[in-house]
Amino acid sequence: MKAKTAAEHGFRRPLAVSGTARGLIEQARRLEAARSALADRLPTELREGWQLARLDADTLVIVADSAGRATRLRYARSALLSAAQGCIGARPRAFSVKLAPPPRAPRPVERARLTPAAAACLRQAVAGMEDERLRQALLRLARRAEE
Numbered sequence: 001m002k003a004k005t006a007a008e009h010g011f012r013r014p015l016a017v018s019g020t021a022r023g024l025i026e027q028a029r030r031l032e033a034a035r036s037a038l039a040d041r042l043p044t045e046l047r048e049g050w051q052l053a054r055l056d057a058d059t060l061v062i063v064a065d066s067a068g069r070a071t072r073l074r075y076a077r078s079a080l081l082s083a084a085q086g087c088i089g090a091r092p093r094a095f096s097v098k099l100a101p102p103p104r105a106p107r108p109v110e111r112a113r114l115t116p117a118a119a120a121c122l123r124q125a126v127a128g129m130e131d132e133r134l135r136q137a138l139l140r141l142a143r144r145a146e147e
Contacts, residue, residue: 031055034087041083046072053098060084060092063100070097119145 035052049069054061060080064070073080074097085091122142129135 034084037087038080038083041079042073042076046076050097051100055084055088055092057088057090057092059094059096062097064097065100067099070099073097114141114145116145119143 031052034055038052039047046069049066050062050064050073052061053063062073062080064073077095081091081095119142122138126135126138126142129138
């Protein structure tokens with residue numbers, strides 16, 4: 001089976017990119033095309049949840065998102081090495097599956113506090129206000145300084 005090209009994956013060539021950035025983009029495209037070719041050789045349940053970290057004549061490195069998936073990918077070693085040979089023309093000498101670190105929990109967003117001076121300013125502003133809805137909303141906001 002022939003590996004898909006970057007164009008077949010829908011990637012576009014970036015404009016005015018040169019040097020190191022271009023090399024990184026090309027490497028990412030090669031890895032994604034190879035990942036797709038490797039995934040095609042795996043059972044359906046193993047086609048997601050992993051990334052290809054390195055593929056060359058020396059090493060095939062896969063990073064899995066769970067220990068269970070990593071184990072199943074290790075069992076698929078033979079199919080993955082054969083598919084890798086089809087991609088690069090040589091069978092990698094070493095094979096490893098690494099486990100991705102668990103995603104970090106997002107830090108809670110700290111809300112900005114309303115200062116007592118700002119609350120007093122809001123209370124002064126609503127004193128002569130005719131729009132009752134706006135007046136009530138600003139008073140609710142001013143009460144937040146007391147919380």
